[in-house]
Structure formats: structure tokens, C-alpha cells
Amino acid sequence: xxxxxxxxxxxxxxxxxxxxxxxxxxxxxxxxxxxxxxxxxxxxxxxxxxxxxxxxxxxxxxxxxxxxxxxxxxxxxxxxxxxxxxxxxxxxxxxxxxxxxxxxxxxxxxxxxxxxxxxxxxxxxxxxxxxxxxxxxxxxxxxxxxxxxxxxxxxxxxxxxxxxxxxxxxxxxxxxxxxxxxxxxxxxxxxxxxxxxxxxxxxxxxxxxxxxxxxxxxxxxxxxxxxxxxxxxxxxxxxxxxxxxxxxxxxxxxxxxxxxxxxxxxxxxxxxxxxxxxxx
Numbered sequence: 001x002x003x004x005x006x007x008x009x010x011x012x013x014x015x016x017x018x019x020x021x022x023x024x025x026x027x028x029x030x031x032x033x034x035x036x037x038x039x040x041x042x043x044x045x046x047x048x049x050x051x052x053x054x055x056x057x058x059x060x061x062x063x064x065x066x067x068x069x070x071x072x073x074x075x076x077x078x079x080x081x082x083x084x085x086x087x088x089x090x091x092x093x094x095x096x097x098x099x100x101x102x103x104x105x106x107x108x109x110x111x112x113x114x115x116x117x118x119x120x121x122x123x124x125x126x127x128x129x130x131x132x133x134x135x136x137x138x139x140x141x142x143x144x145x146x147x148x149x150x151x152x153x154x155x156x157x158x159x160x161x162x163x164x165x166x167x168x169x170x171x172x173x174x175x176x177x178x179x180x181x182x183x184x185x186x187x188x189x190x191x192x193x194x195x196x197x198x199x200x201x202x203x204x205x206x207x208x209x210x211x212x213x214x215x216x217x218x219x220x221x222x223x224x225x226x227x228x229x230x231x232x233x234x235x236x237x238x239x240x241x242x243x244x245x246x247x248x249x250x251x252x253x254x255x256x257x258x259x260x261x262x263x264x265x266x267x268x269x270x271x272x273x274x275x276x277x278x279x280x
Contacts, residue, residue, distance in 0.1 A: 031252055031255055031256055031259070032256060034046075034248065034252040035053060035249065035252045035253040035255075036048055036049060036050060037049060038249055039249040039252070040247050040248050040249060041246030041248065042246060053249055054253060054257075056250075057253060057254065057257075062238070063254070065230070065233075066234065066235050066238045066254065067235070067261060069231070069232065070214060070235045070258070070261070071214075071265070072145060073145060073148070073149055073214075073216065073232070073234050074209075074213040076145070076146060076149035076153075077149045077209055077210075077212075077213035078210050078213065080149055080150055080152075080153035081152070081156050081157050081160050082202070082206060082209060084154070084157040085157045085160025085161040085163070085164055085205060086160070086161075086164050088106055088157065088161040088164075089160075089161045089162075089164035089165045089167075089168060090168075092106075092161070092165070093165065093168050103158075103161070103162075106157065106158040107158040107159075107161075109154060109155045109156075109157075110158045110159050113218075114155060114218030114219050115218045115221070115222050116222075117154075117155050117219060117222075118151065118218060118220070118221065118222025118223045119222045119223075121223060122138065122222060122223045125137050125138050125223075126138075138224055138228075139227075139228050140228070141228050141229050141231045144227075144228060144231055144232055145231060145232050148220055148223055148224060148232055149213075151219055151223060152213060152216060152220075156208075156209070156212065159205075159208070160205045160209070163201045164198065164201050164205070167197070167198040167200065168198070171194055171197050171198075175193060175197075176189055176194065179192070179193045199273070202273065203270065203273040203274060203276075206269065206273060207266070207269070207270045207273070210269060214258070214261065214262050214265075214266060215236065216234060216236060217236040220232055220236075235254055235257065235261070238251075239254045239255050239258070
């Protein structure tokens with residue numbers, strides 16, 4: 001009996017749980033602790049300061065600006081990624097040789113490094129180089145956040161396309177035929193019958209787009225590094241820059257804010273979409 005207990009398959013999970021605890025749970029715990037201290041490279045000792053870090057970041061407008069830019073970036077990415085992914089899924093739904101080749105082509109950016117994608121677009125969008133643009137799209141304080149969001153969405157729209165394609169393929173044919181028999185046009189049957197049945201795919205794609213963009217860093221860092229004039233300085237860019245300056249406590253405070261932002265905003269959106277699934 002003792003030998004069987006030691007040979008139980010669950011023992012193979014122990015190394016995984018150890019790694020999870022050391023490299024995820026423990027740092028997360030210390031993140032909650034150090035956010036309330038004066039930890040920096042300029043001091044030998046670490047002293048508790050309560051909510052002083054939060055007050056300082058909120059007082060000079062840094063916190064609100066970074067949160068606003070992060071939310072704007074996340075919403076734009078979620079919209080672009082899902083619109084492009086859904087459009088591609090509808091256009092490439094038929095199983096033809098050309099469509100299969102195009103599907104693979106649109107999935108390739110998903111497999112590429114985000115930093116590589118960012119640097120490629122940075123080169124392509126330089127005025128007078130790359131694609132030959134005369135306007136500095138990555139230097140425009142008005143449109144840069146939109147351009148960077150489009151680049152992020154371009155990289156991941158292939159994943160959204162695959163999820164929507166899977167959803168379209170799983171819709172029963174008899175449901176569509178029943179709608180046709182009832183006199184529904186192709187357009188009507190698509191939006192009234194097929195699209196509502198894609199609710200689970202919509203939930204997954206919106207959730208992954210929101211969570212991925214709110215935790216984004218690579219593409220923004222490679223294209224603008226938070227500029228111009230800090231108009232694309234999302235939370236992770238601010239955390240990276242602040243930590244590099246030796247202000248470890250402030251960086252940890254912002255990372256805690258990012259954690260709370262994801263928990264308080266992204267998950268309610270997911271819950272709302274799940275309830276929509278149940279209604280449909």
C-alpha cells in the first residue's frame with residue numbers, strides 16, 4: 001500500500017507546483033509587499049511607507065495617465081483584432097487550396113517574436129523608407145496609439161481567425177438549412193442564426209485580446225518605447241522604465257495597479273460575455 005502511494009501519478013506534478021510557487025506565486029506575494037515600501041537602488045534599507053507610493057503616483061497624474069493609455073490601447077486592440085480575425089474567418093471559410101494557403105500566411109505572424117514584429121514595422125513606417133510614407137505615423141501624438149494598436153492586432157489576428165473558423169465549422173448544417181427553408185436570405189441567416197452561435201468564440205477572442213493587450217510590452221517597446229511625448233506609455237512600459245531608474249517600489253506599485261486593473265475590468269467583461277452565451 002505504501003509503495004502504491006509513492007507511485008501515485010500526482011507525485012509527478014510536484015516539480016511543476018514547485019516551479020509555479022517559486023517563479024509565480026512567491027514573486028506575486030512580494031509584489032504586494034514591496035508596493036508599500038521605499039525599496040530602491042538608492043537606499044540600503046527597505047522601510048514601509050504605507051500608501052505613499054500610490055499617493056505620489058496619483059498626485060502627479062502619472063498613475064491616471066498610464067491607466068488611461070493602457071485602457072485605450074486594450075480596447076483598440078480588442079476591436080481591431082476581432083474585426084480583422086472575424087472578417088478573415090468569413091472570407092476564408094471555404095476549404096479551397098487558396099484559402100488554406102492564406103490561412104497559413106495569416107497564422108505566421110502569431111508565431112513570430114513580438115519584438116521582431118515591432119522592429120519590422122518601425123522600419124517600414126519610417127518616413128521616406130520602408131513603405132515610403134511621408135508622414136511620421138510613429139511620431140504623431142494623435143495617431144501613434146492607433147497605429148501601434150493596429151500592429152498588435154495584426155500580429156494576433158491569425159489566432160482570432162482560427163478561433164472564429166473553428167466556431168463557424170461547428171455550426172450544424174441543419175440549423176442553416178432550416179433558416180433557408182423558413183425564407184431567410186443568406187445575409188439574414190448569417191447574422192440571425194450563425195453569428196449568435198459564435199458567442200463562445202467571441203468570448204474567447206475578446207478575453208484573450210483584452211488580457212494580452214493590457215499586459216502588452218514588446219510591440220510598444222520596439223516601435224515607440226512609450227513615445228512620442230509618452231502618449232503610448234502603457235503600464236508595462238512605465239514599469240520597465242521606472243525599474244530601470246532604480247525606483248523599484250514605484251515600479252512594483254504600478255505592477256500591482258496593473259494586476260488590479262486586469263482583475264477589476266477584464267474579468268467582469270468576460271463574465272458579461274459568458275452570461276450573453278447563456279442567453280443565446
